Amino acid sequence: MSDEKRDISRRKFLKLSGCAAILVPAAIIATDRAMAQGKASKDSVKYQDSPKDGQKCKDCQFFTEPNACQVVEGEISPEGWCNLYVKKQ
Ligand code: SF4
Incomplete structure (x- = not known):
């Protein structure tokens, strides 16, 4: 060279x-x-503003009224979904 x-x-x-x-x-x-902040980014958990297979944020144990999540940062939709979804007991 x-x-x-x-x-x-x-x-x-x-x-x-x-x-x-x-x-x-x-x-x-x-x-x-x-x-x-102790929360995951929306991108990292594949958050979307619509339900997936009938699962939605308002039925998830991490959902906080009116539009927050205990484990995902930022404002979320009650009709949204991410891959951390856990059905409320
Ligand atoms: S589905 Fe994801 S973004 Fe929605 S409340 Fe549950 S953990 Fe939070």
């Missing part, structure tokens, strides 16, 4: 490393924030 090509590869590597150095901490901060 010529010195010129090696220099370009090194520059590319350093550029990509710089991007990763910025993006990885941002992802860690976002995850830490969600974990600090």
Whole structure:
């Protein structure tokens, strides 16, 4: 490999490393924030605003009136669903 090509590869590597150095901490901060609240993000639990197979948030043991969840962050719909669903006893 010529010195010129090696220099370009090194520059590319350093550029990509710089991007990763910025993006990885941002992802860690976002995850830490969600974990600090003790709740999962909607994306991580595949939350949707509609029921699934007859299961909906208002019938889940984690649902809190009028539109919150004990384990998923943010506002949720009573008609929503996520993969942490547990039927209310
Ligand atoms: S289904 Fe998911 S989002 Fe809805 S109340 Fe249960 S745990 Fe929360």
